[in-house]
Amino acid sequence: MARAKLDEVTKIFTEDDGSEVVAVDDVTLDIDDGEFLVLVGPSGCGKSTTLRMVAGLETITDGEIRLDGTVINDVPAKDRDIAMVFQSYALYPHMSVRGNMSFGLEESTNLGDDEIAKRVEESAGMMGIGDLLDRKPSDLSGGQQQRVALGRAIVRDPAVFLMDEPLSNLDAKLRAQMRTELQRLQNELDVTTIYVTHDQTEAMTMGDRIAILDDGELQQVGTPLECYHRPKNLFVAGFIGDPPMNFLQVTNEDGTLIDHSFEYPLPPQVASAVEGTDSLVLGVRPEDIELEPDQSRADDHTISATIDVVEPMGDENVVYLRLADGATVARPDLAEQDAAEGTDVNDAAVEGSDDAKGGIAGESRSTIIATIGGMQHFDDGQDISIRIPPDAIHVFDADSTEALHNRTLQDADAVPGI
Amino acid sequence: MTTAPPQETDSTSSDGIRALPLRTAGYYLLLLGLVVFYLLPMETGFMTSIKTAVGVRESLPFLLPGTDLSFQIPFVEFDVDTMLEQTTDEKWRDAYDTLSRGMVNSMLFTIPSTILCAIFGSMAAYGLTLVKWRGQVFVLALFIAGIFIPYQAVIIPLTELYGFIDLQYRLGAIWALPFLSEERHPTILELIITHTAYGIPICTVLFRAQYQTMSWEMIEAARLDGAGLWRIYRRIVLPLSIPMFSVVFIFQFTQIWNEFLFSVTLIRSSVDEAASVTLILGQLGQAIEGTDFPLRMAGAFVAAAPTIVVYILFTDKFAEGVRV
Numbered sequence: 001m002a003r004a005k006l007d008e009v010t011k012i013f014t015e016d017d018g019s020e021v022v023a024v025d026d027v028t029l030d031i032d033d034g035e036f037l038v039l040v041g042p043s044g045c046g047k048s049t050t051l052r053m054v055a056g057l058e059t060i061t062d063g064e065i066r067l068d069g070t071v072i073n074d075v076p077a078k079d080r081d082i083a084m085v086f087q088s089y090a091l092y093p094h095m096s097v098r099g100n101m102s103f104g105l106e107e108s109t110n111l112g113d114d115e116i117a118k119r120v121e122e123s124a125g126m127m128g129i130g131d132l133l134d135r136k137p138s139d140l141s142g143g144q145q146q147r148v149a150l151g152r153a154i155v156r157d158p159a160v161f162l163m164d165e166p167l168s169n170l171d172a173k174l175r176a177q178m179r180t181e182l183q184r185l186q187n188e189l190d191v192t193t194i195y196v197t198h199d200q201t202e203a204m205t206m207g208d209r210i211a212i213l214d215d216g217e218l219q220q221v222g223t224p225l226e227c228y229h230r231p232k233n234l235f236v237a238g239f240i241g242d243p244p245m246n247f248l249q250v251t252n253e254d255g256t257l258i259d260h261s262f263e264y265p266l267p268p269q270v271a272s273a274v275e276g277t278d279s280l281v282l283g284v285r286p287e288d289i290e291l292e293p294d295q296s297r298a299d300d301h302t303i304s305a306t307i308d309v310v311e312p313m314g315d316e317n318v319v320y321l322r323l324a325d326g327a328t329v330a331r332p333d334l335a336e337q338d339a340a341e342g343t344d345v346n347d348a349a350v351e352g353s354d355d356a357k358g359g360i361a362g363e364s365r366s367t368i369i370a371t372i373g374g375m376q377h378f379d380d381g382q383d384i385s386i387r388i389p390p391d392a393i394h395v396f397d398a399d400s401t402e403a404l405h406n407r408t409l410q411d412a413d414a415v416p417g418i
Numbered sequence: 419m420t421t422a423p424p425q426e427t428d429s430t431s432s433d434g435i436r437a438l439p440l441r442t443a444g445y446y447l448l449l450l451g452l453v454v455f456y457l458l459p460m461e462t463g464f465m466t467s468i469k470t471a472v473g474v475r476e477s478l479p480f481l482l483p484g485t486d487l488s489f490q491i492p493f494v495e496f497d498v499d500t501m502l503e504q505t506t507d508e509k510w511r512d513a514y515d516t517l518s519r520g521m522v523n524s525m526l527f528t529i530p531s532t533i534l535c536a537i538f539g540s541m542a543a544y545g546l547t548l549v550k551w552r553g554q555v556f557v558l559a560l561f562i563a564g565i566f567i568p569y570q571a572v573i574i575p576l577t578e579l580y581g582f583i584d585l586q587y588r589l590g591a592i593w594a595l596p597f598l599s600e601e602r603h604p605t606i607l608e609l610i611i612t613h614t615a616y617g618i619p620i621c622t623v624l625f626r627a628q629y630q631t632m633s634w635e636m637i638e639a640a641r642l643d644g645a646g647l648w649r650i651y652r653r654i655v656l657p658l659s660i661p662m663f664s665v666v667f668i669f670q671f672t673q674i675w676n677e678f679l680f681s682v683t684l685i686r687s688s689v690d691e692a693a694s695v696t697l698i699l700g701q702l703g704q705a706i707e708g709t710d711f712p713l714r715m716a717g718a719f720v721a722a723a724p725t726i727v728v729y730i731l732f733t734d735k736f737a738e739g740v741r742v
Contacts, residue, residue: 055642107643108643156643
């Protein structure tokens with residue numbers, strides 16, 4: 001068990017043609033003893049590179065990584081007392097499960113054979129793979145291989161666990177199951193863990209804290225709910241939450257948000273927070289939008305819209321709405337950023353998957369998404385009003401993308417971690 | 419029916435031959451033709467090798483001793499007594515007696531060279547593929563260039579080199595040890611070194627092809643598990659390359675065993691103490707009175723036997739290795 005600290009860590013890759021790519025830019029993170037930190041971000045954001053630097057699999061261009069106060073920049077991977085679970089599991093195919101699990105102990109400790117055997121059986125029991133010990137990895141299912149990979153890390157009893165998208169090769173059901181199991185296990189073992197994923201659901205549900213990375217830069221570190229309710233900028237707001245937050249491009253005229261199809265007066269304290277910034281983005285989460293079928297009850301905070309598609313989920317309906325006159329929901333700032341990203345995605349290959357939930361920019365933004373109770377019924381093509389409650393709005397500076405105002409939480413104290 | 423896949427004939431085998439589609443029959447006919455085509459030279463060689471001098475003169479090469487073609491049905495003249503009269507195992511005995519000395523010599527340099535090539539090739543490939551360091555590409559280029567150096571280009575430098583080094587003189591004390599002789603073993607050692615050096619590049623490339631398909635994450639996992647460079651090779655990479663070792667063993671063994679040019683260059687004469695099997699085989703059955711074909715044929719079989727044994731020994735793993 002240990003406290004891990006990343007201090008202004010930077011990683012620059014030099015390409016074959018001599019050009020330099022900044023994969024990780026000045027990242028500072030402090031991970032407490034026993035904490036479960038999730039590094040999350042889209043493909044190519046540098047999260048895997050960060051993890052690999054902690055592991056010692058990549059050199060550190062600049063900055064320091066400390067483990068319990070000791071700088072480990074120049075400590076080789078084999079001496080770092082760190083165990084890692086890989087996306088591909090990376091089991092040794094020629095060894096039995098027992099061989100896979102005892103390998104690390106044989107290589108990194110002086111323990112006797114009996115002690116190693118005892119520890120392996122203990123950990124295998126904990127992972128529920130006690131009866132698979134004499135099988136080869138090729139005889140195991142994906143889920144079982146995943147357990148062996150975890151068991152191989154656990155048996156080492158390392159200072160830090162690193163996990164690089166360990167669940168992404170499992171099917172959806174097994175993934176949800178392993179998610180809870182991993183949390184239970186981490187609680188039980190109380191080992192400092194850094195977990196990399198591109199899946200915001202995993203980040204939200206598993207982490208004590210999550211760190212959101214984009215384009216090599218740390219966007220925000222905080223508890224899941226903090227990041228959800230108090231995003232620091234447009235990127236975090238759009239990345240965390242599924243379906244994602246809705247954004248409307250607006251201009252600020254003396255405390256009123258203006259778009260060519262609507263005007264939205266801001267409450268006084270929000271108006272003062274955004275004073276002096278003309279170009280703004282109004283953000284609202286799908287679950288905060290209220291649908292008002294009776295258009296005669298429209299007020300200052302309603303916008304007329306047409307229902308495009310309703311996706312019934314059972315417990316809730318996801319409603320896709322088109323705003324009247326096709327109001328501007330575009331986000332040119334992020335679209336630009338996305339286009340630029342395309343050229344310098346350097347560790348996308350390492351991270352493997354590109355179905356990041358954060359793909360908010362670059363696509364058509366003329367649709368607003370609202371989630372409503374499963375018992376409310378609407379028809380496709382119906383004209384209605386949508387109400388955006390003033391206490392649920394987020395306002396961002398369209399140029400700097402910083403959050404100027406986050407929603408008010410009446411019961412902030414009742415929500416732990418905010 | 420003619421387009422039906424061959425498997426279907428199995429399920430309808432109750433119909434017997436009538437169910438055999440024309441196409442399948444065609445395949446079998448073609449296969450039979452190929453079998454004959456490939457085996458006929460072997461068969462001819464074997465038939466010749468068991469014939470007496472008279473037998474060679476009086477029967478067609480590919481027929482049994484004492485057999486001749488005729489123009490009357492059944493077109494073959496065959497007589498058991500004549501056959502026995504014209505059959506002999508003498509040539510095989512002769513060939514074995516003459517070649518056994520060379521076989522031992524060839525074994526003495528082929529086996530160590532094969533093993534050394536495989537081990538060094540595997541280690542070099544590991545260092546060039548699964549370990550990252552600067553200047554790797556340049557070193558790899560040297561290895562690849564090594565494959566393309568023609569034998570003819572090195573024979574003169576080779577004799578010069580060993581003339582200069584003079585293993586017989588420099589390692590003098592070693593040759594005085596029991597079971598070693600000054601006339602024989604220095605040349606054997608020269609051959610071991612030469613064949614090993616010449617075989618390493620191609621072995622490296624073969625192993626490298628396999629190591630490139632190995633999972634990086636697995637190697638990294640081993641590093642994080644606390645294993646160093648050597649331990650990763652010993653415990654992960656080496657066990658996983660056993661099939662490739664079989665491929666390399668078969669390939670290099672055959673290559674070195676059959677090699678002739680280095681033998682001629684370094685051993686020079688078939689009467690030398692260290693003469694290899696290929697060198698002696700070249701002279702076998704050649705005399706002023708004429709060529710003893712049965713002896714040459716028997717000699718060829720005897721000389722080829724070890725390569726066949728090696729194939730049989732490593733077949734299973736070989737099949738696994740070429741699939742990689």
